[in-house]
Every structure is written in C-alpha cells, then in structure tokens.
Amino acid sequence: MEAEDKPVLQFTLVNKTYAETTKSATGHKVLADLSITLYPGMVVGLLGQNGAGKSTLMRCALGIVDIDNGNINTLGESPENLSIEAKQHIGYVPQQPFGYEGFTIDKALELHRSFYPQWDIALEQDWLNRFDLDVTQAVQKLSVGQRQSLALIMAMAYRPTLLLLDEPVASLDPIARRQFMGDLFDLALESGSAVLFSSHITSDLERVASHVALIKKGDLVLFKEIDALREEVKLLTINDDTELPASYRILSQTGQTVLVDTQGNSDVITGVQNEKSLNLEQLFMELHR
C-alpha cells in the first residue's frame, strides 16, 4: 500500500439489523460497529462461522442491503447511489451465481462483455481454457462448479478495481481452486485491485490472502496482515497472577489459557508457562471455543 493510495472500500462503524424475526422482536443485529478499509493490492480473506455476517457485509458494500448507520465508501461513492462508472469497476460473485439461463457460454459472454469497455478478451480466453469450459455449452446445463467458474470469469475479465467474492471456490475441484486462487492474487497485484473474498477453507486463505478479517457474530474480532497474524497472535498458558501488558488484546480466555493479540509487543512476560503460535484453522477454533 502506498501512502497516497485512496481506499477502494471503506466501512466506518457500520451497523446492520435485519427486521424483526420470530426469534427476535427487536430485529437481528448482523453487523456491529464494523470498520475496515481495503486499499489497492489488498487481498482480504473474510473468515467467520455460518451466519457471521460475511455475505451481508459484501451486499452492504454494493447497496443491495441498506445499513442502519455508519458509513460505507465504495470506490469513493455511497453504495446506495453507485454510478454506472463505479459499477463497471466492481466485480461481484454471489454465493449462488445466477442468470444467463437460455444462453450458451459464448453468447452469455458476448452480452456480458458489452457492459464493460475495459474487458480483457485474452484474459477471458485464458480462463476459459484453464477452467476447461466449452463455450458452445448451454449455461443451464453447466455443473455447479462450471457455473461458478463462468461467474468468476464474468466478474474478473474486466480487471475490476474492487472484487467481492462470496465463497468463490466452494464448488471448484482442488486443481481449479488452486489455479484460481493463484490467479486472484496475480490479478490484485497486476491491476492494483482490492479483493474481499469469503471462504471456509482456511488453507486457501492462508495461501493467497494478504490480510485476514475474522468476523464473529457481526463483530470484526481481528483484521491483520497474514504474516503479522502468525507472529502476533499467540495462545498463552499463564499463571493465575500473571499480568499481561495493557497493549495486549485478549481475544478469548478459558481459565489459564489466553488467546492474545500482542499487537507487536515482543517483551518477555513473566508468568507465561507456555506460548504457542497458531495456524488460521487453530485460531478460528480457539476463537469459537
């Protein structure tokens, strides 16, 4: 990130409550005072349990869902009034891609391409080959994974400045998944795009994300560069009377076992019996204990 870079996507103290349900008469709070900023070149992996608020966050960024209060800046605009120009620089793949039934792949791409002046035909061809898609095939006859591959091409071949991908690889086989994740990272680096993608596959996230955002019940509990995460988030076993520095953030605690974000404080702390670094999956499990 360069100092002069402007945010591509910025959430500031965003709250979102869905209308009241049979479970809650006061409505269902899904995002709570959530702030996060994406700059060009950032690939942010969004991790959270089912129902944590990941899809809602993306939909708010696009103005598909209104927020209660707070502020969202999407490519310098307010999501509820996004200009056509801004939309032409946003790629979005929802969890269940839809549309273009009744078209063959080549006809669907022809129509889709016409909305995006900056469409990169060579990139489209490259990804059609990689995903092994037959362009004469009817869209409604595609398998779930093939449909997801097509949706990814449609969202990415115009090199969007902002790319929002809601579990983009859930239905892809391991080979396609690995290739796609590599491409995703290359695209962000080459095109200076910012990418926000959700996934439950922590190994994918660790491989390609530059940052991880962890959401728990609508709260952003952690947002960090992936390398810093490995170094700064630790599982400690402490004595009853151990005093942790005020600069540590306690993420969770069960008795003498404490999950902390040291926030870069590398002082040796007396009274720590054991210290363990965690991979993303272990961290996720610890946070939801």
Ligand SMILES: Nc1ncnc2c1ncn2[C@@H]1O[C@H](COP(=O)(O)OP(=O)(O)OP(=O)(O)O)[C@@H](O)[C@H]1O
């Ligand atoms: N349109 C809606 N009306 C009411 N509640 C909704 C609506 N959309 C989502 N929710 C609720 O908001 C919460 C967050 O949903 P969301 O789809 O954002 O979660 P998620 O983190 O993307 O989950 P998953 O990993 O399962 O895709 C859930 O409890 C869900 O039931």
